[in-house]
Amino acid sequence: MKHPGLTLALTFTYLIWLGCLPVGQWERLAGFALLLWIGMLAAARNPLRLAARALGVTPFSVAALPLIFTVPGPAWTYLAGHPLSQPGCERFLTILLRAWLGAQAAWLAVSLLGRPRLLLALSQLGLPPLLLSIVTLMMRYLDVLHAELIRMNRARLARSAGDRPPSWWWRAVKIGQTAGCLLVRSLDRGDRVYLAMKSRGYDGRERRLSAPARPSAREWLLLMLAQLAMAMLCRPW
Amino acid sequence: MSLALALHIPDGFLAPNFCAAGWLLAAPALAWAAHAGAQSPDLERRVPTMGMLAAFTFVAQSLQFPVPGGTSAHLQGSALVALALGPAASLLVLTVVIAMQALLFGDGGLLAMGWNVVNMALVGAMGACSLGWLGQKLRLPAFAWAFVAAWISIELSTLATCLELAAAGASPLKISLAGMLPAQGLVGLGEGLATAAALGILRQRRQCSPLSWREAAPGWLVIGLLLVLLAGGLV
Amino acid sequence: MVTIEELCFSYGSREVLRRVGFTVQPGAKVGLLGPNGAGKSSLLLHLNGILQGRGNIVIDGLVLNAANLGRIRQKVGLVFQDPDDQLFCPTVFEDVAYGPLYAGLPAVEVEQRVERALAAVGMQQARERSPHQLSGGEKRRVALATVLSMQPSLLALDEPTNGLDPRARRSLIELLRLLPNTMLVATHDLAMLEELLPEAIVMNEGRIVYQGTTAALLADKELLERHGLTA
Numbered sequence: 001m002k003h004p005g006l007t008l009a010l011t012f013t014y015l016i017w018l019g020c021l022p023v024g025q026w027e028r029l030a031g032f033a034l035l036l037w038i039g040m041l042a043a044a045r046n047p048l049r050l051a052a053r054a055l056g057v058t059p060f061s062v063a064a065l066p067l068i069f070t071v072p073g074p075a076w077t078y079l080a081g082h083p084l085s086q087p088g089c090e091r092f093l094t095i096l097l098r099a100w101l102g103a104q105a106a107w108l109a110v111s112l113l114g115r116p117r118l119l120l121a122l123s124q125l126g127l128p129p130l131l132l133s134i135v136t137l138m139m140r141y142l143d144v145l146h147a148e149l150i151r152m153n154r155a156r157l158a159r160s161a162g163d164r165p166p167s168w169w170w171r172a173v174k175i176g177q178t179a180g181c182l183l184v185r186s187l188d189r190g191d192r193v194y195l196a197m198k199s200r201g202y203d204g205r206e207r208r209l210s211a212p213a214r215p216s217a218r219e220w221l222l223l224m225l226a227q228l229a230m231a232m233l234c235r236p237w
Numbered sequence: 238m239s240l241a242l243a244l245h246i247p248d249g250f251l252a253p254n255f256c257a258a259g260w261l262l263a264a265p266a267l268a269w270a271a272h273a274g275a276q277s278p279d280l281e282r283r284v285p286t287m288g289m290l291a292a293f294t295f296v297a298q299s300l301q302f303p304v305p306g307g308t309s310a311h312l313q314g315s316a317l318v319a320l321a322l323g324p325a326a327s328l329l330v331l332t333v334v335i336a337m338q339a340l341l342f343g344d345g346g347l348l349a350m351g352w353n354v355v356n357m358a359l360v361g362a363m364g365a366c367s368l369g370w371l372g373q374k375l376r377l378p379a380f381a382w383a384f385v386a387a388w389i390s391i392e393l394s395t396l397a398t399c400l401e402l403a404a405a406g407a408s409p410l411k412i413s414l415a416g417m418l419p420a421q422g423l424v425g426l427g428e429g430l431a432t433a434a435a436l437g438i439l440r441q442r443r444q445c446s447p448l449s450w451r452e453a454a455p456g457w458l459v460i461g462l463l464l465v466l467l468a469g470g471l472v
Numbered sequence: 473m474v475t476i477e478e479l480c481f482s483y484g485s486r487e488v489l490r491r492v493g494f495t496v497q498p499g500a501k502v503g504l505l506g507p508n509g510a511g512k513s514s515l516l517l518h519l520n521g522i523l524q525g526r527g528n529i530v531i532d533g534l535v536l537n538a539a540n541l542g543r544i545r546q547k548v549g550l551v552f553q554d555p556d557d558q559l560f561c562p563t564v565f566e567d568v569a570y571g572p573l574y575a576g577l578p579a580v581e582v583e584q585r586v587e588r589a590l591a592a593v594g595m596q597q598a599r600e601r602s603p604h605q606l607s608g609g610e611k612r613r614v615a616l617a618t619v620l621s622m623q624p625s626l627l628a629l630d631e632p633t634n635g636l637d638p639r640a641r642r643s644l645i646e647l648l649r650l651l652p653n654t655m656l657v658a659t660h661d662l663a664m665l666e667e668l669l670p671e672a673i674v675m676n677e678g679r680i681v682y683q684g685t686t687a688a689l690l691a692d693k694e695l696l697e698r699h700g701l702t703a
């Protein structure tokens with residue numbers, strides 16, 4: 001899959017099908033995992049690395065943990081005298097696995113596309129021009145502002161005596177002041193960039209060179225085949 | 238691990254049709270914001286500003302502040318952007334930030350993004366504008382109203398998240414409220430202080446216009462709706 | 473090429489340009505000097521109507537007014553002091569294509585102009601790179617290419633050698649020497665002035681205090697001293 005727009009479309013459809021999967025269908029869930037990992041191998045990405053990275057979603061899963069107690073149903077086992085409901089446990093586990101697989105799919109898409117082609121993908125999927133130009137500028141200036149923040153932090157460190165750790169609220173205020181300085185600098189830079197854009201003819205309307213390369217027939221076929229496979233796995237009917 | 242991460246709902250928690258509902262809520266709000274932007278005479282001037290502030294929000298989120306009780310959280314910046322830019326522009330900026338967090342860093346889901354936009358941009362940012370407006374009307378000192386607006390807007394976002402998780406059957410309301418509201422309340426203290434301090438610096442260096450009723454009104458609508466839903470959910 | 477008469481401008485209540493007037497002949501390469509805060513950058517921003525003060529500006533026979541603004545912006549290539557402000561696109565190609573694209577040129581022509589501009593500054597190989605990966609000197613070159621692609625008749629450069637190492641500075645000067653365009657270059661770099669720019673204008677506190685040849689300026693130690701051009 002080389003075409004940026006289709007790559008992103010495939011990722012979205014994977015997430016949709018995965019979300020449609022009923023609770024507690026472990027074999028089918030394994031099928032989805034297999035599909036994804038085959039995709040990773042085909043794209044020469046290491047499934048183990050992406051899988052480990054995607055564990056980042058687990059902290060949020062704490063929010064779903066109470067389900068194992070509260071969903072009504074037969075007790076599966078007991079934890080310190082409290083019954084753990086079986087449907088609750090199934091639901092929790094399904095949510096956890098789906099979140100994990102979903103995050104892996106997103107990581108895969110990003111690692112396939114990379115930043116500049118991500119922009120292309122978004123424009124091919126029809127992101128409105130206003131949002132697209134905000135995204136484009138954002139991507140360009142992330143590193144510039146980050147470098148600015150690092151310089152500011154160094155300057156601040158160089159001037160602070162800092163022998164005793166100050167109280168938490170004072171540190172929050174200090175962090176806020178750093179953020180405020182960065183905000184002012186960002187706004188100033190926004191003004192200067194605006195001037196630079198204007199002096200090269202910018203008039204508020206977005207113009208782009210015509211969109212490159214249409215997806216090949218093979219890529220369309222791949223997308224459709226993947227849909228078919230996922231539909232078969234999912235069978236929500 | 239930072240507590241504040243817990244506000245981005247990943248994929249897998251909400252069924253696709255439920256996610257669609259989130260997008261259906263977020264889309265008209267975005268259309269309104271884009272329309273309001275297109276109406277403003279200085280649209281062309283605001284595009285670079287919005288791009289730069291999206292980058293700013295991203296970078297500012299790498300700033301960590303301590304939370305009373307031992308852990309630390311990262312700055313969220315949604316209240317800060319909202320109070321600096323007003324609701325319409327901040328809605329667009331935060332949407333872009335949320336989308337890029339999901340795409341580049343896997344922070345929050347892609348399908349669930351509609352709800353994340355609702356929670357952070359629609360509820361958080363617009364709520365902050367309304368509260369800021371109220372504080373200005375009551376003639377509170379600038380530091381005080383910025384602090385309160387940022388703090389409460391975090392609680393509002395958390396409340397919205399809990400309501401959604403409950404409606405989707407992913408987490409029972411009373412338990413998640415009891416767990417998340419106090420935790421985010423502590424995080425919000427730091428966020429509030431940082432936001433107020435940042436706005437103080439902004440006001441020293443640049444001229445900022447006070448929030449108008451027109452900017453505050455949509456936020457009150459959102460807050461009202463949220464409270465009604467909360468009452469409905471708890472009864 | 474450029475005629476400015478009685479130009480006055482202030483930021484709020486702070487006057488930065490006071491009755492500035494001068495003429496630049498077609499093909500001339502003119503240095504613009506003056507201490508920090510003299511108003512050099514502000515003056516350059518007037519050349520393509522980004523700042524609009526009182527007074528008359530005529531560029532290449534066109535009076536600067538709202539009706540001519542678009543055409544004048546095509547004629548004046550303004551390069552900002554910080555290349556990170558100048559390069560706002562995700563790739564070098566898009567940045568260099570920006571001006572021609574917004575001038576409404578057809579895609580083929582845009583492509584050709586980008587090719588030529590990048591070749592002129594020797595950065596063809598960087599086409600698809602992201603500006604933030606470039607070194608300081610490379611950024612300056614690409615920043616120059618972003619205006620060369622608009623084929624301007626006047627180049628207005630704001631401190632182009634600022635922050636460059638000796639080799640990057642040297643190659644930039646060589647590059648500018650070969651370009652046929654009329655140039656107005658704001659700078660603190662007296663060595664570059666002597667090498668590249670036969671004419672000079674000196675500003676101080678918003679006023680023009682000298683206009684003439686560079687040789688005569690550099691010979692007048694007292695004048696240089698008075699306006700803070702030598703330490």
Ligand SMILES: Nc1ncnc2c1ncn2[C@@H]1O[C@H](COP(=O)(O)OP(=O)(O)OP(=O)(O)O)[C@@H](O)[C@H]1O
Nearest residue numbers: 483486488506507508509510511512513514515658
């Ligand atoms: N955006 C602005 N708002 C208010 N004042 C400004 C602004 N930009 C510049 N000034 C002021 O205008 C004066 C002239 O500034 P300008 O940038 O033109 O100087 P310069 O000759 O380019 O100086 P330098 O050599 O430091 O680049 C300075 O006193 C500066 O403080």
Ligand SMILES: [Mg+2]
Nearest residue numbers: 512513553630
């Ligand atoms: Mg200057």
